[in-house]
Amino acid sequence: MDKDEAIVLLSGEFGKQLLRGVMNYTTPVSWGIIETGIWKIHGNGTAxxxxxxxxxxxxTAAHVYEGYLDAQKKYPQLRSYVGDIEFCFTDRLICHLGSSILDxxxxxxxxxxIARLKKQVAYGSSDWLRPVVEHDGVLFGGYPGKERNQRLPEEVNFGxxxxxxxxSSSSERHFGCVLEHDEWIDAIGNGIPQEGYDLGGVSGGPAFRVHENEIGIITWTIAGVIYNASSVLADIVLCNHIHFVKPDGTLSAPA
Incomplete structure (x- = not known):
């Protein structure tokens, strides 16, 4: 498929359903406290x-968990959630090497x-496929903090x-995607974000590698975990390769 064919395909219903499909895999994580009867979120990420x-x-991303730990020290009454399920992250920890080693x-x-979350499970392998390399298609998603909407005193919606x-780049540890604003397509129909849009909150979200076979069937497989989405120098999303995750949920440190 060449670039023009891809633009036509992604501008239609296929592009809309492809991007919406990512929503089925992602869930917000958040923590906060009740202040004067109102639920106030002090931090959020994606998982x-x-x-x-x-x-x-x-x-999720290790630095998201570290933000939660900092808030836990500051607020003894802190409550934390995965989606709308109350969830104590410290009690459920499998592996955390520290964000400076692996995020x-x-x-x-x-x-x-899992059933209550109503989210699909991404399936990996004990023998991961090759990592993302430059020019591979990458599908990703998450919940920016700026899109939180306090609908009721006790209810917050996440956009x-x-x-x-x-x-656009790949190394042993991670891969990066520069978001070229002049190449964007409004596939879903909600408008295109402005340049410099604050993506803080998408960290911990999944990144999938997109595959097209010889007869044009498109699939995707889990390939990474978003750990940085910066608009300081350019709109760029950085992801750690998923192959650092072992079948039992423990992690291996990059060399």
Whole structure:
């Protein structure tokens, strides 16, 4: 498929459904306190469910978890959630190497909680496929903090940001996607964000590698965990490769 064919395809119903499909895999994580009867969120990120052949577990970015730990020290009455399920991250921790080593963290989650979240599980492998390389198509999504909407004193809605773009760089540790504003297509119909749009909150979200076979069938597989989405120098999304995650949810440190 050439560039013009891709633009036509993504501008139609296929592009809309492709991007909306990411929503089925992502869930917001948040923490906060009740202030004068109103639920006030003090931090949020994004997470997803992963299964690599054993039990399913929850994945997000390590620095998201570290932000939660900082808030926990400051606010003894802190409450934390995965979606709308109250969830104590410290009690469920599987593996955390520290964001300076690997910006991924994993948690235990029950089958009942997975059913209540109503989210699809991303399936990986004990023998990961090749990592994302430059020019691979990458599908990603998450929940920017700026899109939170306080509908009721005790209820907050999370708006989602999703995108499909080629990888612009790749290394042993991570891959990056520069978001070229003049190449954007409004596939869903909600308008295109302005340049410099603050993506803070999408960290921990999934990144999928898009595949097209010889007869044009398009699929995607989990490929990374978003750990940085910066608009300081350019609109860029950085993801750690998923192959650092082991089947039991433990993590291996990059060399």
């Amino acid at each position: 997803f469910l992963l299964n690599c052949g054993q039990d399913s577990f929850l994945v 991924i963290v994993t948690f235990r989650i029950t089958t009942d909680e 989602m940001y999703v995108g499909l773009t080629p990888a």
